Amino acid sequence: MSGSELLAMSLLTLRVGLAATLASAPLAIGFGYLLARRPFRGKALLQAVIALPMVLPPVAVGLGLLLLVARNGPLGGLLERVGLPIAFTPWAAILAAAVVGFPLFVRACEQAFVETSPRFEAVARTLGLGPLARFVRVSLPLARRGVFYGAVLAFTRGLGEFGATAVVAGILPGRTETLALGIWSRVQAGDDRAALVLCAASFVLALGSMLVAEGWLRRSRGPGA
Amino acid sequence: MSATQLRLAGRVGALALDVDAAFDERVAVIVGPSGSGKSTLLAAILGLEPRVRGAVCIAGAWLEDSARGLRVAPEARGLGWVPQAPTLFPHLDVAGNVRFGLRRGGAPGEHLLARATEVLELGPLLGRRVETLSGGEAQRVALARALASSPRALLLDEPLASLDLPLRARALAHLLRVRDELGLPMLWVTHDPDEAMCAGELAVVLDRGRVVASGAPREVLWSRAVAPLADVLGVENVLEARVADGGAASAHASTRSGLALVLPQALPPGTTLRLGLRADEILLAADPPGRISARNVFEATVEGVDVEASVARVRCLVSGERLVAKLTLDAVQSLGLGPGSRVHVVVKAQALRRLA
Numbered sequence: 139m140s141g142s143e144l145l146a147m148s149l150l151t152l153r154v155g156l157a158a159t160l161a162s163a164p165l166a167i168g169f170g171y172l173l174a175r176r177p178f179r180g181k182a183l184l185q186a187v188i189a190l191p192m193v194l195p196p197v198a199v200g201l202g203l204l205l206l207v208a209r210n211g212p213l214g215g216l217l218e219r220v221g222l223p224i225a226f227t228p229w230a231a232i233l234a235a236a237v238v239g240f241p242l243f244v245r246a247c248e249q250a251f252v253e254t255s256p257r258f259e260a261v262a263r264t265l266g267l268g269p270l271a272r273f274v275r276v277s278l279p280l281a282r283r284g285v286f287y288g289a290v291l292a293f294t295r296g297l298g299e300f301g302a303t304a305v306v307a308g309i310l311p312g313r314t315e316t317l318a319l320g321i322w323s324r325v326q327a328g329d330d331r332a333a334l335v336l337c338a339a340s341f342v343l344a345l346g347s348m349l350v351a352e353g354w355l356r357r358s359r360g361p362g363a
Numbered sequence: 364m365s366a367t368q369l370r371l372a373g374r375v376g377a378l379a380l381d382v383d384a385a386f387d388e389r390v391a392v393i394v395g396p397s398g399s400g401k402s403t404l405l406a407a408i409l410g411l412e413p414r415v416r417g418a419v420c421i422a423g424a425w426l427e428d429s430a431r432g433l434r435v436a437p438e439a440r441g442l443g444w445v446p447q448a449p450t451l452f453p454h455l456d457v458a459g460n461v462r463f464g465l466r467r468g469g470a471p472g473e474h475l476l477a478r479a480t481e482v483l484e485l486g487p488l489l490g491r492r493v494e495t496l497s498g499g500e501a502q503r504v505a506l507a508r509a510l511a512s513s514p515r516a517l518l519l520d521e522p523l524a525s526l527d528l529p530l531r532a533r534a535l536a537h538l539l540r541v542r543d544e545l546g547l548p549m550l551w552v553t554h555d556p557d558e559a560m561c562a563g564e565l566a567v568v569l570d571r572g573r574v575v576a577s578g579a580p581r582e583v584l585w586s587r588a589v590a591p592l593a594d595v596l597g598v599e600n601v602l603e604a605r606v607a608d609g610g611a612a613s614a615h616a617s618t619r620s621g622l623a624l625v626l627p628q629a630l631p632p633g634t635t636l637r638l639g640l641r642a643d644e645i646l647l648a649a650d651p652p653g654r655i656s657a658r659n660v661f662e663a664t665v666e667g668v669d670v671e672a673s674v675a676r677v678r679c680l681v682s683g684e685r686l687v688a689k690l691t692l693d694a695v696q697s698l699g700l701g702p703g704s705r706v707h708v709v710v711k712a713q714a715l716r717r718l719a
Contacts, residue, residue, distance in 0.1 A: 257450050260411050263437045264444040265512045266467030275463075279454040 139324075139332045148339050151316040154228065155296035158235035159289050162243055166292070167285055170247025171277065175256065192241035196301025200234060203306040207233065230307035231314050235299045239292030246291055250284020251277065283358060290351040297343055317343070366423050367391065367548070371407045373415030378403060380415055380572040388565035390542055390549045392580060394556065395569030396592060401552045402447065404569065405518050408550070409444055410437035421516045422548040441467070443514030443547075447521045449505035451493040457504050458489040464511030472513035475545065479510040482540045499530040503537060510541075516548040517541075523558055532717060535561060556584050557639045560601040568592065581685070600640040600686050602715075606630045613658070613712060620683030625658035627712040639716045645688035646709035647677060649698045659710040667702050668695060675700075681708055 169188060173181065191199050207214040207224040217224055224230050254277065262276045278285070300318040307314040309323050317340045324333035365385035372381045380400045395401050407415035410427065416434075419427040421442065426435045443464075451460050461480075465472045480486060483503040488496065496504065502522060509517060522538055523531045539561065542549060551562045559566050559580050566580040568589050576588040581601075583589060604616035604624055614630040617623045624638070652660060663679040663686070670676075675695045677688045686708060690700075700706065 255450075257446065257448075258452060260409075260437075261444065261446065261450050262452075262463070263411070264409055264440070264442055265464045265508070266438050266441070268438055271466075276452065280452075282454075 154231045155293045157232045158296045159293040162236040166243035167247050169244045171251050173248045174251030189241045191237050200302030200305030226308040231303050234302040234306050235296030239295040243288040243292035246288025247285050250281035254280040368420040371415050371417035375414050378572050384567050390563045391565040392559040392563035393552045393567050394559045399569040400572040441515045443509030443517045445505045445509050445519045449501040457491045461507045464508045468511045468513035472511045476511040479507040498526045499534045519551045602638045604636050606632050606634040622682040622684045625712045642687045642689040644714040648707040657709045658712040661708045663708045665704040
């Protein structure tokens with residue numbers, strides 16, 4: 139396999155992981171805050187539902203997503219009409235990565251908000267800040283380390299995502315074939331050498347991401363952590 | 364109609380708060396033992412305690428009135444809160460923290476902040492990170508942050524409680540400067556009667572969620588209604604005096620009513636002082652004590668004796684000042700003390716602590 143093929147596959151993997159993380163961030167942070175701060179009926183149920191993609195077999199998650207976004211599915215039909223088909227496109231890979239990383243992301247955010255005292259928000263409130271300003275200027279900055287950690291977990295989970303992606307995005311070389319999918323297809327084809335090269339690339343990406351993340355967490359350690 | 368009116372009731376855990384107070388004084392102190400509901404009352408005034416409802420009018424502005432369905436949101440009440448723990452935002456430096464309040468304060472806030480920066484000597488602190496501040500410095504920053512929001516009133520929750528004893532006099536002096544120079548209405552919560560007597564024109568005494576007395580601090584903290592609380596509060600004596608002349612190792616001062624005091628350290632003439640004197644550090648003698656090391660011996664008349672359990676609080680009139688001495692019942696009996704008794708009040712110079 140060629141170097142440019144390897145590079146393209148690595149870049150696709152990174153792009154999918156990054157896009158999935160960024161796209162799920164607002165929802166993950168929102169749900170994390172909701173779960174940490176607001177008491178409401180059915181909270182345990184919501185927590186269980188959010189955890190589902192983590193505990194279900196990834197293939198089952200993928201199948202569920204496929205039913206949703208397939209051309210004749212409820213969401214897929216709608217998107218098809220506006221000219222944005224999802225199934226078996228890179229969008230599907232991003233969707234799969236976002237969904238399986240979501241429970242980890244939400245959990246880390248929830249924990250981060252639980253660990254920041256609501257007194258800071260109360261003080262900000264008496265200083266005249268409305269809900270959005272309090273969240274943006276106080277709650278989120280104070281929880282930033284935990285939120286970032288959640289993002290890293292979701293991102294690295296996305297890098298390695300296989301089962302759900304294979305079902306909903308397919309293994310289309312140059313289009314949806316991320317490193318994880320590539321390893322599988324090389325093994326299937328008996329090309330063990332190429333599979334090992336892709337394994338090494340996965341290893342480098344994963345290790346690099348964790349190192350960058352740890353470095354940031356180390357630098358930002360201290361107040362408000 | 365009074366400028367400040369508080370009628371608030373509600374149950375928070377074991378505390379049943381039911382407060383009814385109305386007054387015109389600009390600076391009011393809310394005094395009470397811990398657990399009496401002081402902080403809960405502040406939270407309710409701020410609108411942060413949904414379990415307590417009623418009517419709140421601060422400095423002429425109605426912020427809540429359940430009878431009329433009025434309940435202004437906490438972010439719109441315009442109250443400057445200085446919580447017991449300063450609660451500075453750790454992700455901002457000192458300047459970031461004090462400027463935080465400007466979002467609402469606008470130009471009047473800028474003006475107040477400039478005054479506060481000077482009065483509270485914040486200049487050298489502005490570039491510091493908040494975790495490098497001492498307790499007293501953090502308190503001043505929290506105070507400036509509240510002032511920058513240009514509040515209609517300041518709400519201070521035990522501003523001195525988290526400070527070490529040596530820092531308190533300085534912190535109190537800063538608070539009194541804010542009180543005197545910025546002219547804002549203040550609600551000042553404390554469990555410390557010394558502080559209450561220094562701080563406010565009015566004391567509202569809270570016990571188990573209810574107002575048990577209110578009035579001028581000097582009167583009310585010695586009143587019968589407060590007597591049962593005297594021990595938990597540790598009600599003591601506060602004297603305001605001015606240094607007349609200073610020696611090498613002591614100073615002479617006198618109170619406005621002319622009581623002459625000997626103080627244990629040299630001080631420049633003209634210095635005005637607030638002195639604290641614990642009730643259990645005062646000796647009473649039936650006869651003139653003769654040669655004695657104590658530097659302050661005054662003739663006095665007993666105004667009254669309040670007996671609680673095994674201790675008696677003897678209220679004495681000394682050249683127009685009132686001093687309360689805490690004695691055993693045995694001592695009261697053996698000296699035959701009662702209203703009108705003539706006694707000699709004996710106070711070591713060392714026992715006169717400088718509060719501000």
